[in-house]
Amino acid sequence: MRYFLSTLLFSLLSLEVLSASPKPIIDRKLSYEAFVYEDKTGQLTAHDIISGPMTAKFQSLKETGRISYGYTDSVFWLYVDITNDKEYPLHAYIGSLRPDPLVLDMYEVVGDRIIQHRGGTSVPIAERESFRRLHFFEVNIPAKSMQRFYFRTYSSLDMTLDLHLFDENSLLMTQVQLDLTHFAYFGMMTSLVIYSLCLYLFLRRIEYLIYGLFAGSIAVSAFIYSGFLEYWDIQLGPLTSNQQARHAMAISPILTMMYTIQFLNLKSLSKWVFRFAQALLCYCLMVAIYSFIERSPFGALLLVGSQASTMFASFFLACYAVYRGRKSAIYYATGTFIFICTIIIWTLGNQGVIEKSYFVAFTPLFGGALEMLFTMIALSWHFKEYQEYQFAKEMSDAEAANLRTLVQVVCHDIANPLSVIILAKKMAQKLNIEDPKLQKIFENVDRASRSINAIIAQVRRIQSIKSGKFKVTLESVSIKSLFSDVQFNLEQKAKAKGITLTFNLAANSEDDLLALAEPTSLSHDVISNFVSNAIKFSKKGDDIKIRAYMNQGKIILEVIDQGIGIPKNILESIFSPSKATSRPGTEDESGTGFGMPLAKYFIEQYGGTVAVESRDISQHPESHGTTVRTELTAYKAAP
Numbered sequence: 001m002r003y004f005l006s007t008l009l010f011s012l013l014s015l016e017v018l019s020a021s022p023k024p025i026i027d028r029k030l031s032y033e034a035f036v037y038e039d040k041t042g043q044l045t046a047h048d049i050i051s052g053p054m055t056a057k058f059q060s061l062k063e064t065g066r067i068s069y070g071y072t073d074s075v076f077w078l079y080v081d082i083t084n085d086k087e088y089p090l091h092a093y094i095g096s097l098r099p100d101p102l103v104l105d106m107y108e109v110v111g112d113r114i115i116q117h118r119g120g121t122s123v124p125i126a127e128r129e130s131f132r133r134l135h136f137f138e139v140n141i142p143a144k145s146m147q148r149f150y151f152r153t154y155s156s157l158d159m160t161l162d163l164h165l166f167d168e169n170s171l172l173m174t175q176v177q178l179d180l181t182h183f184a185y186f187g188m189m190t191s192l193v194i195y196s197l198c199l200y201l202f203l204r205r206i207e208y209l210i211y212g213l214f215a216g217s218i219a220v221s222a223f224i225y226s227g228f229l230e231y232w233d234i235q236l237g238p239l240t241s242n243q244q245a246r247h248a249m250a251i252s253p254i255l256t257m258m259y260t261i262q263f264l265n266l267k268s269l270s271k272w273v274f275r276f277a278q279a280l281l282c283y284c285l286m287v288a289i290y291s292f293i294e295r296s297p298f299g300a301l302l303l304v305g306s307q308a309s310t311m312f313a314s315f316f317l318a319c320y321a322v323y324r325g326r327k328s329a330i331y332y333a334t335g336t337f338i339f340i341c342t343i344i345i346w347t348l349g350n351q352g353v354i355e356k357s358y359f360v361a362f363t364p365l366f367g368g369a370l371e372m373l374f375t376m377i378a379l380s381w382h383f384k385e386y387q388e389y390q391f392a393k394e395m396s397d398a399e400a401a402n403l404r405t406l407v408q409v410v411c412h413d414i415a416n417p418l419s420v421i422i423l424a425k426k427m428a429q430k431l432n433i434e435d436p437k438l439q440k441i442f443e444n445v446d447r448a449s450r451s452i453n454a455i456i457a458q459v460r461r462i463q464s465i466k467s468g469k470f471k472v473t474l475e476s477v478s479i480k481s482l483f484s485d486v487q488f489n490l491e492q493k494a495k496a497k498g499i500t501l502t503f504n505l506a507a508n509s510e511d512d513l514l515a516l517a518e519p520t521s522l523s524h525d526v527i528s529n530f531v532s533n534a535i536k537f538s539k540k541g542d543d544i545k546i547r548a549y550m551n552q553g554k555i556i557l558e559v560i561d562q563g564i565g566i567p568k569n570i571l572e573s574i575f576s577p578s579k580a581t582s583r584p585g586t587e588d589e590s591g592t593g594f595g596m597p598l599a600k601y602f603i604e605q606y607g608g609t610v611a612v613e614s615r616d617i618s619q620h621p622e623s624h625g626t627t628v629r630t631e632l633t634a635y636k637a638a639p
Contacts, residue, residue, distance in 0.1 A: 026092050026167040027174075032062035034080040034163055042075045042154070046107045046114050049077050050150060065353075067161045071301040075103075078151040080163060084141040093171045095119065095136030096162045097178070097361070099227030100155055104135045107150040120153070125231060133231040134175060136166070156297045182226055185365045189219035192372050199379060207262035208379065214255035215372065221249050222365070249303050250288035253310040257281040260314045263378075264321040264329055273320060280313055311340060328381040335374030342367025472518045472605040476635040479513040479548045479555065480505060485523045486546065490531050497587065498540035501531070504547035513548055514635035515555045517606045525602050527557060529595040530628045534561035536585035537626070550634070557630040565616035565624040574612060575600045608632040 035058035037049070048054060058079065061067055069076060084090040096104060104120040119128060119135040129137055141147045153159065166174065196212030199205075223229065257280055260266070266274040287306045291299040318333035342363035349360035359366075483503045494501050505513065515522070527546070534544045538561050545560040564586060566574065574596050603610045614626040 026090075026165060027170040028165040030080050030082075030094070030163040030165055031067050031161060032060075034061050034078045034161065035059060036061055036064070036161060037077045038069075039075040039077060040073075042073060044075070044077070046116065046150065046152065049152075050107065050109060050114055055079070061161060068347075069159050069161060071157070071297045071304070073156075073297060075152060075154045076159075076161065078153070078161060078163070079148055080151075081146055081148050082139070082141055082165065083146040084143060086143055088143050090139075090141040090143075091167070092139055092141070093136040093166050093168065094139050094149060094163065095134065096153075096160075097134055097164060097174070098160050098162050099133055099135070100157055100225060101135065101153045101159055102156065103152060103154040105152045106137045107152070108139070108147065121227070133179075133227045136171060157300050181362055181365065182222070182228070185369055186219055186223065188369050188372060189215055189222075192376060193219070195376060196379065207259060210255055210259040210262060211375070211379070214252060214259050217251045217255055218368065221252060222368075249307065250291050253284040253303075253306040254281065254288060256310040256314060257284060260310075260317055263332065264317055264326060266317065266321075269321060269324050269326075273317065277313070277317060280309065284310060308343075311336065311343070315340060328378050331374045331378035331381060335371035335378070338374070339364075339367040339371040342370075472521070472602065474516050474518060474606060477515045477517045477519045477522055479515060479557075482515075482519070482523055482527060483546065483548070486528050486531055489524075489528055490535065493532070494535050494544070497535060497538070499535055499538050500543045502543055502545045504545065506547065506549035513550065513555055515557075515606075515632040516635045517608075517632055518602070521602045522606070525595075526599045526630065527559070529599050530559040530630075533595065534559055534563060534626065534628075536589045537561070537563035537565075539563070539586050551631075553634060555632045555634050557632065559628045560625070561627075562625040565620070565626055566612070566614040567616050567618070571612065571614055575610075603630055603632075606632055 037054065037058045044054070054077075058077070061078075080094075082090075082092075082094070094106070099121070101120045102122050106117040106119065108115050108117075117129055117137045119137065128135075139147075139149065151163070153161070164174075192215045193212050196208050196215060200208035200212060257277060261274070261277050261281070266277050284306045287302045291303050315333060315336040318329045318336060321329035322333055345354070345360060346363045348354045349357075349363075354360060483505065487501060487503060491501060531544065531546060538544060542562045544562075545558070547560070548555060548557050550556070570583070576597065600610055609631045611629050612626065613629070615624045617624040
């Protein structure tokens, strides 16, 4: 902390003093005045380069149009000619604004001697010629003369051949400007880490903790990469120089994907999108492990690839989340897009496509700061969404509890008068009424009362299912009786719409088929539900076929209609209780959307299966309709 405070105070004082000083006389970019040669063997010495014929093999950086190298085992040699046309000696500093080269040695020829000036992160701060974070060398050029300086540089990470010539004031002013930019960035990142951790402690939601760790890894990576670790002589475990920034770099893609998966809740959006994100997370994890084991330029290049892939993946995943209605993802996608744009600008500057000015050099930091700002907004919005979700959940739970109470009360209140009706019917039957019409009426009353009683029992069973107390008891169910019950319950409804119900029992020379199921739920919640839906979506004059037959030892029940069919988007989630599948019928009949999920639940309890095939009228105007096929186990009596 004392290093940080002293550096910050020195930077602010220097900025104040230098701003009042005369305009700097030397501030010159030398990159495009330099010539470069790539030593792929790494074996050439300064004597080989300076004294031998190698100078002819150097290429002008301006002609190549490229100043970005790195991620290679090659050593790069540069030379630049500095001319002093003044009447007095030139005292200046020459070097690079990049703090990351592992080696940046300067050579100058003085008489017959080649003098080496050591620089780069491989040289401890105390042994450098100037006690600075940046690598600069003090030079003196006589009046009216030209002097050539050679540089040898190497880095297993990204490397920009960036050379500058400054006088003392210009160098100090530039370093102060760069330091203050970094301090502002570190301050913002620290604030974001604290903000994320506070949200985690308050809400106990893992995505806030992950993002706090992610922001921390980015800040540590930038801190190490910028050379402050060596400048302040700080050791963070195995991290002792900016050449080991890859350790922090390896963590950020992993945390990026973990945070993206959690923040966007990809698992609830799409299983394929979720699996893609998981696969990318595994890839980043493997790259990180490889980079720790194999500390080669190729490993560093793989890390950059994983960072780029997670960056673009996060943007497209956020866009998909926005498409699916996640409002907080808008800010996340915007921040990621801004960061991608700044990285592209920075890359163009490294490749020499655009001039690498102060703004271009620091676009990743500026873009990162803006990304973090938008992410903080996204976190706040996400917090708001979470509060709204919690409130809606509490209201939904309260409504569900009230509904359960209401259903129980209604069932209880209906059961009492129904018992009176059943008792009255039994007493009337004892009168030995011989009138066929009255007998028919009493039979209908008996069947209707039994049906209502069964429905009440079924409602109570549904409540038991939700509470986990209900267990389906399987027994022999007559398909002939099942068809009779369904016909009795729904025939009038079908006739009212001008629809015909046709029942067909193919018993293979037997009088009946026996299925292993629970009779009430099979009648009221399964087959009656399928037939009722068929009536709902059919038109006048249509014929609905309900048939049963044996197939490979299984009983197949089919409900086939010629109705308007089911749209593809509804058909895909027709058995999902969490998806809205209810729609009005051909005569605006309404429904709840819970019938099909409940039917599937009971069929699975029987050990059976159900499948729906449908041709929507909008896609198949000439041959539309729906077939619901249920497969049940045939009942086998004990020997």
